[in-house]
Amino acid sequence: MLARDFLRTHFAELPHLLRNRTYDVASLARWGELDAERRRVVTAVEAMKAERNTLSAEVGRKKRAKEDAAAEMERAKTLGVEVAALEKRVEEIEGEFFAIEQALPNIPDESVPDGADETGNVVLKSWGEPGTFDFAPKPHWELGVELGILDFERAAKVTGARFTVLSGEASLLSRALIAFMLDLHTRENGYREVLPPFIVNAASLFGTGQLPKFEADLFRLKDTDWYLAPTAEVPVTNLHRDEVLKDEQLPISYCAYTPCFRAEAGSAGKDTRGLIRQHQFDKVELVKFTRAEESEAAHEKLTRDAEKVLERLGLPYRRVVLCRGDMGFSSAKTYDLEVWLPGQNAYREISSCSNFGAFQARRAAIRVKRTGADGKGRNEYVHTLNGSGLAVGRTLVAILENYQGADGSVAIPKALQPYCGGLSEIRRPAC
RNA sequence: GGAGGAGUGGCCGAGUGGUUUAAGGCGGCGGUCUUGAAAACCGUUGAGCUGCAAGGCUCCGGGGGUUCGAAUCCCUCCUCCUCCGCCA
Numbered sequence: 001m002l003a004r005d006f007l008r009t010h011f012a013e014l015p016h017l018l019r020n021r022t023y024d025v026a027s028l029a030r031w032g033e034l035d036a037e038r039r040r041v042v043t044a045v046e047a048m049k050a051e052r053n054t055l056s057a058e059v060g061r062k063k064r065a066k067e068d069a070a071a072e073m074e075r076a077k078t079l080g081v082e083v084a085a086l087e088k089r090v091e092e093i094e095g096e097f098f099a100i101e102q103a104l105p106n107i108p109d110e111s112v113p114d115g116a117d118e119t120g121n122v123v124l125k126s127w128g129e130p131g132t133f134d135f136a137p138k139p140h141w142e143l144g145v146e147l148g149i150l151d152f153e154r155a156a157k158v159t160g161a162r163f164t165v166l167s168g169e170a171s172l173l174s175r176a177l178i179a180f181m182l183d184l185h186t187r188e189n190g191y192r193e194v195l196p197p198f199i200v201n202a203a204s205l206f207g208t209g210q211l212p213k214f215e216a217d218l219f220r221l222k223d224t225d226w227y228l229a230p231t232a233e234v235p236v237t238n239l240h241r242d243e244v245l246k247d248e249q250l251p252i253s254y255c256a257y258t259p260c261f262r263a264e265a266g267s268a269g270k271d272t273r274g275l276i277r278q279h280q281f282d283k284v285e286l287v288k289f290t291r292a293e294e295s296e297a298a299h300e301k302l303t304r305d306a307e308k309v310l311e312r313l314g315l316p317y318r319r320v321v322l323c324r325g326d327m328g329f330s331s332a333k334t335y336d337l338e339v340w341l342p343g344q345n346a347y348r349e350i351s352s353c354s355n356f357g358a359f360q361a362r363r364a365a366i367r368v369k370r371t372g373a374d375g376k377g378r379n380e381y382v383h384t385l386n387g388s389g390l391a392v393g394r395t396l397v398a399i400l401e402n403y404q405g406a407d408g409s410v411a412i413p414k415a416l417q418p419y420c421g422g423l424s425e426i427r428r429p430a431c
Numbered sequence: 432g433g434a435g436g437a438g439u440g441g442c443c444g445a446g447u448g449g450u451u452u453a454a455g456g457c458g459g460c461g462g463u464c465u466u467g468a469a470a471a472c473c474g475u476u477g478a479g480c481u482g483c484a485a486g487g488c489u490c491c492g493g494g495g496g497u498u499c500g501a502a503u504c505c506c507u508c509c510u511c512c513u514c515c516g517c518c519a
Contacts, residue, residue: 004480039480039481039482042480042481042488043481043482043487043488045488046480046481046482046487046488046489047487047488049487049488049489050486050487050488052499052500053487053488053500055499055500056449056499056500057449057450057500058499059449059499059500060449060450060499060500061449063449064449069499072499073499073500074499075499076499076500077498077499079499080498080499243441244441244477244478245441246441246458246459367478369441369459371459371460377441377459377460377476377477379477379478
């Protein structure tokens with residue numbers, strides 16, 4: 001959510017500040033009307049409450065003095081009825097008011113490029129050379145099936161489309177990647193590992209911005225307000241929901257491995273082959289809580305931490321800054337990391353690293369107690385950030401496609417071999 | 432799943448209808464003392480909304496109710512704790 005006083009003081013500029021973003025333009029004008037009416041009615045009802053409180057105190061005084069208070073009680077009762085009527089109106093206004101506020105997307109950082117869709121994104125850097133092959137590199141869905149380590153058909157039988165069974169070396173590689181990534185982030189990059197619940201409640205999903213707008217993308221557990229977590233961002237960011245943190249606790253850096261579950265309504269027909277777009281996938285997530293003035297630098301650091309994983313694995317990638325129109329609802333600035341996939345002759349997203357500013361912190365009430373220049377304590381909203389470090393399934397895909405040989409074998413990156421019991425390559429089964 | 436108990440400010444904790452504008456403690460901040468620190472002592476310190484301001488309103492797990500007046504009484508939901516049952 002955006003700050004209410006910011007909306008007021010920048011009201012005229014809001015259409016410009018929110019250009020290329022998706023929201024109900026008419027709701028802005030309505031917000032202005034409701035803001036004025038709300039303040040008018042609230043002022044009136046509070047004056048009446050103040051009078052009633054004074055009367056009640058007088059009743060108390062008279063009763064203790066054994067005097068008659070019937071007149072005050074009568075007047076207070078009448079006031080109470082009027083207060084109740086006005087309060088009902090305040091509730092109506094606030095309901096509509098809040099509905100508008102919580103549906104407004106975050107305002108992009110000034111450094112974010114203009115643009116309506118992914119064609120407006122800007123490549124900032126590239127790392128590594130896409131390998132040259134003296135044979136036609138295969139996509140992972142062919143390689144993996146031929147190696148007998150990816151099984152799409154049985155997954156469809158067991159569950160349905162967009163699920164995959166990893167077996168043998170693929171399963172080992174997946175487990176190795178999770179351990180490798182967590183070790184890198186905890187030992188070298190300064191993150192604390194957490195293993196959160198994989199099921200989250202509606203309040204947590206509101207806090208990070210998935211609800212109420214994007215319920216269709218989630219799996220909900222029948223007859224509950226519990227959902228399968230679409231990303232560890234949700235449980236980990238919400239660890240500190242409704243908390244006032246101590247200044248010296250910041251910055252906080254967490255990393256977490258979790259499976260992620262996405263219903264992905266509306267993605268039918270996209271990436272239907274292979275394990276690029278699945279209903280269930282594994283991810284190691286990086287989450288940071290910082291003071292407001294530190295979040296920009298923290299965003300660069302977090303993105304570098306994710307890039308290091310790709311560099312250690314020798315996977316060519318590029319960093320892209322998303323334009324205004326392609327960013328997520330809650331984000332102020334997003335870098336995507338795209339890994340090179342020779343089997344598809346394309347760069348594909350493998351990590352998304354975002355700075356949310358105070359947008360999530362306002363929704364989730366995550367604050368920090370700070371001491372001002374005047375020596376007085378005040379609560380400020382923290383800034384929240386997160387990024388994939390990395391998506392495990394897509395990293396597995398990248399290894400299979402980048403490290404394939406002409407004979408259909410796949411080499412294991414050096415950095416990963418200790419996590420695979422020394423295994424150096426995957427070969428086709430003899431039979 | 433069954434029975435009982437409990438949710439109060441950053442934390443602990445008192446408070447069972449009207450000076451609660453929430454006692455007291457811890458922690459934080461400022462000061463006295465000190466070469467410096469610690470200790471001790473003194474002062475100060477919740478959040479949100481509204482108002483130009485003075486001020487006002489709301490908040491004691493969430494929601495609803497009774498009352499002139501609710502942290503306190505009633506209903507309901509949630510969470511935690513203890514014991515029992517079950518279970519990886």
